[in-house]
Amino acid sequence: xxxxxxxxxxxxxxxxxxxxxxxxxTTDGVQLxxxxxxxxxxxxREAIAAGVxxxxxxxVLDAAAKHRLLADNAEWHLIGHxxxxxxxxxxxxxxxxxxxxxxxxxxxxxxxxxKIGKRQDVLIQVSTSGEESKFGxxxxxSIEFIHKIASFSNINIKGLMTIAxxxxxxETVRPYFRALRExxxxxxxxxxxxxxxxxxxxxxxxxxxxxxxxxxxxxxxAIFSDKx
Ligand SMILES: *Cc1c(COP(=O)(O)O)cnc(C)c1O
Numbered sequence: 001x002x003x004x005x006x007x008x009x010x011x012x013x014x015x016x017x018x019x020x021x022x023x024x025x026t027t028d029g030v031q032l033x034x035x036x037x038x039x040x041x042x043x044x045r046e047a048i049a050a051g052v053x054x055x056x057x058x059x060v061l062d063a064a065a066k067h068r069l070l071a072d073n074a075e076w077h078l079i080g081h082x083x084x085x086x087x088x089x090x091x092x093x094x095x096x097x098x099x100x101x102x103x104x105x106x107x108x109x110x111x112x113x114x115k116i117g118k119r120q121d122v123l124i125q126v127s128t129s130g131e132e133s134k135f136g137x138x139x140x141x142s143i144e145f146i147h148k149i150a151s152f153s154n155i156n157i158k159g160l161m162t163i164a165x166x167x168x169x170x171e172t173v174r175p176y177f178r179a180l181r182e183x184x185x186x187x188x189x190x191x192x193x194x195x196x197x198x199x200x201x202x203x204x205x206x207x208x209x210x211x212x213x214x215x216x217x218x219x220x221x222a223i224f225s226d227k228x
Pocket of ligand 1: 035037058079080163202203204218219220221222
């Protein structure tokens, strides 16, 4: 049992490498963000020992508690919805915020980042599936949105993020990943930008996401759950 996390990390890395090889990509072009929303600090230490260098958390308060104990051992990604009243803490902790989807939130991040002299790296969350229950912008409002916040001096846009609906066959969500890649191409063409990050793919669908161009996969259960 103690070796479970190390074994899981190794197996996830092998699957990423095999998938990259299959689609002619290099493994170091895909960053593994280990999603620790269900993991305790001890398990996170095991992940660090197994070579994990990036943690993804959904909630700022959980992340803050873990960050106090493990801060320097990893980089921290916020992957869940961010409320404006948590922005100050978030900006202090996370190297990348994946979930920017409103002007109000972007303004708050810009303001808090400016107070601590930081340029906060962010991704714009887009719901390419159009699923109502999910956070994220609609694809067709995202270019105007990005254009508006691109001028904020303490926000640094790096790319796009999406969460695909949970389905049993990952092929079902391939069109949503492809749509995010195509949207990034379009954003860069229309706004003359060079945003490069596509954060997409979780335990059940990361291989399909990598085939569609993902360069950050966010993986929780395949690492921290014994019943995936
Ligand atoms: C929980 C979560 C993940 C990880 O999901 P798994 O299926 O456990 O790999 C990835 N991204 C987001 C936004 C999440 O909330």
